[in-house]
Amino acid sequence: MRSEGMNTAAQLTSVQEGDAPAWMVTFTDLVCLMLTFFVMLFAMSVPDEDTWKEVTSALTLSDQPIIEDPDTPVRPDAERNVTVVDIPQAASLDYLASLLHEKLSEVDDAPKVLINRTAEGLIISLPGDALFEAASAELSADGRDAVQPIAQLLGGIENQVRLFGHADPTPLRNGTYPSNWELSLARAVTVGRYLRSSGYREDMVIAGMGDGRYGDLATSIPEAERYKLARRVDILIDPEATQ
Numbered sequence: 395m396r397s398e399g400m401n402t403a404a405q406l407t408s409v410q411e412g413d414a415p416a417w418m419v420t421f422t423d424l425v426c427l428m429l430t431f432f433v434m435l436f437a438m439s440v441p442d443e444d445t446w447k448e449v450t451s452a453l454t455l456s457d458q459p460i461i462e463d464p465d466t467p468v469r470p471d472a473e474r475n476v477t478v479v480d481i482p483q484a485a486s487l488d489y490l491a492s493l494l495h496e497k498l499s500e501v502d503d504a505p506k507v508l509i510n511r512t513a514e515g516l517i518i519s520l521p522g523d524a525l526f527e528a529a530s531a532e533l534s535a536d537g538r539d540a541v542q543p544i545a546q547l548l549g550g551i552e553n554q555v556r557l558f559g560h561a562d563p564t565p566l567r568n569g570t571y572p573s574n575w576e577l578s579l580a581r582a583v584t585v586g587r588y589l590r591s592s593g594y595r596e597d598m599v600i601a602g603m604g605d606g607r608y609g610d611l612a613t614s615i616p617e618a619e620r621y622k623l624a625r626r627v628d629i630l631i632d633p634e635a636t637q
Contacts, residue, residue, distance in 0.1 A: 549593025575604035
């Protein structure tokens with residue numbers, strides 16, 4: 395009897411020290427079954443197409459405008475202030491000179507207009523005797539016919555234009571203008587107004603030179619011819635556009 399009791403105690407001690415409890419084995423099996431069940435559900439599931447599109451569209455940066463309704467007003471604080479810089483484009487002076495020669499050749503009985511290309515720009519010299527009556531700053535009918543093709547051509551450019559009136563050294567007597575300087579300035583202003591009325595919209599520089607440039611004419615030219623050349627209005631076209 396004593397030996398049987400000792401064997402039973404030894405068996406109980408062996409079980410307590412080496413084997414796991416029976417409930418833990420059952421719990422482990424249950425967890426494994428549940429894990430397998432959820433893995434099967436996940437593998438067999440198919441995402442709803444509409445739901446999937448909503449999710450992907452929400453995560454994708456759209457290239458469509460935020461405001462789909464064109465009648466929806468935009469908040470003032472959402473507008474951007476964009477400054478558009480318009481850079482004036484100057485016309486080629488050589489091209490202008492070619493066009494001027496062509497236009498003037500089409501005018502019947504056109505006065506002798508001198509066109510010179512210098513370092514300053516393109517100079518168009520209008521003879522005063524062909525444009526104005528003596529001691530007058532009003533364009534004659536022939537003068538308007540002479541200036542018109544030039545004015546129409548200059549109306550389409552953006553180059554800076556400067557006008558200089560010139561006179562001969564002969565003093566004025568009993569005229570509207572007390573000096574050659576005032577007469578030369580008035581004639582330059584008259585030509586400038588005609589350019590403006592013909593379409594030239596840029597700012598112009600206008601000056602009266604009087605007889606201050608008479609000495610620039612070559613002395614080899616006969617005096618009568620020099621006096622005639624001195625009475626003129628120069629249109630100087632700069633190579634650059636107005637700013």
